[in-house]
Amino acid sequence: MxxxxxxxxxxxxxxxxxxxxxxxxxxxxxxxxxxxxxxxxxxxxxxxxxxxxxxxxxxxxxxxxxxxxxxxxxxxxxxxxxxxxxxxxxxxxxxxxxxxxxxxxxxxxxxxxxxxxxxxxxxxxAPDHVYLDPDAMGVPWGNHTVTAYSLDETATYFLVLVALCEPRLRDQSRVAVPTTPQIVERLRSHPACGALTARAVSSHIDYLADEKLRIGVLDDPAEHGKGERRNGKREEIVGLALRFGLVREEHLALLPPLTVARGRERQAER
Missing domain, CATH: 2.60.200.20 (Tumour Suppressor Smad4)
Structure with a gap:
């Protein structure tokens, strides 16, 4: 820790x-x-x-x-x-x-x-709670390894991470990473996220980048807006999570059914 x-x-x-x-x-x-x-x-x-x-x-x-x-x-x-x-x-x-x-x-x-x-x-x-590698269980204690990225799959920040990765997991292409309002809407029907706000989502994204995944996003002199920097941070988070398999297709089951989310989006458009 x-x-x-x-x-x-x-x-x-x-x-x-x-x-x-x-x-x-x-x-x-x-x-x-x-x-x-x-x-x-x-x-x-x-x-x-x-x-x-x-x-x-x-x-x-x-x-x-x-x-x-x-x-x-x-x-x-x-x-x-x-x-x-x-x-x-x-x-x-x-x-x-x-x-x-x-x-x-x-x-x-x-x-x-x-x-x-x-x-x-x-x-x-306390961002660095350490978990044993499940593949190493049963070996002598001195040989135990720990996971490089300690993520709690029951935590709200992990739901935010899965929602960030969802479009690329489903489409397998370089689609845009969801915006903060889109994540709020995507998770709204989840029992634990009914009161989730855009500010809370932004805090979870910062927590993932700074503490859990330890991503150092350098400021690009060409990027003058806070929105561009935050978008770069989301891109880095998704890229790392998918490259190392921290979020996989089976994790999509943690999200609310996609049909519910799309139905809410259609109602909002009317």
Whole structure:
């Protein structure tokens, strides 16, 4: 595990006078590194500032280990929740004063209690969970190999990856990679993706490129628009996934029936 990514979305860091406030923050932590979170102050610096008055100056910390990350709760009264957004309600509770609670989820949402209506939360991605190569099972432990690209086929980001690859898997030609709105529409009838937004799809694409597939898309000086760069990123993702067989024809069964998607497209055109 090379590290974790901690992300505080815009407006998720608490409230100021009842209104959500705060710019988005993204931290990258390697093994052995620590990020503290809380309200902070001049004498209590924190890497992740959560502005809600119900949160302590130093509320807790994230510590990255070689193969997992840990959450420490500095509060003496409040428990914190670590939710698995893709685990059908799966969560763990970190009790007050708990030190170094190990978190097993690949994608987590840390939620802190407040007195307001807007929850205070941030996300933690642990992108390098390692899985044994199924073809190597049964051999002596010292000879085990691990997969080069660690992908969870039950995760939403994998559905996005399959949707990106679908046209080329079905057509076997150099057809255009789907746009973000097309992916949203393609997955809308999936039970886990009814509330999927274009912003969420873009985040999943960035996660695939930057953390799971480790694609470095160089900016072309001739490309001045963000849309062109993102399209290049999608092309790189699809190319790598198909070349290495990370997405295959059998994975198309994970997507909603194509007839349903096409029916929705026809209704939209009327």
């Amino acid at each position: 090379s590290g974790v990514v901690v992300h505080l979305p815009r407006g998720s860091g608490g409230t100021d006078g009842g209104a959500p406030c705060g710019d988005p923050v993204t931290l990258r932590l390697g093994p052995g590194e620590v990020a503290r979170f809380g309200r902070g102050s001049a004498t209590v610096p924190v890497e992740l500032r959560l502005a809600d008055a119900a949160i302590s100056r130093l509320a807790g910390e994230i510590r990255v280990r070689d193969d997992h990350w840990q959450l420490t709760n500095h509060s003496s009264t409040h428990s914190y929740l670590v939710e698995n957004p893709e685990g059908a309600g799966e969560y763990l509770r970190v009790a007050p004063r708990r030190v170094g609670a190990p978190v097993p989820f690949e994608f987590s949402r840390v939620v802190l209690p407040t007195r307001g209506d807007v929850p205070v939360s941030f996300q933690v991605f």
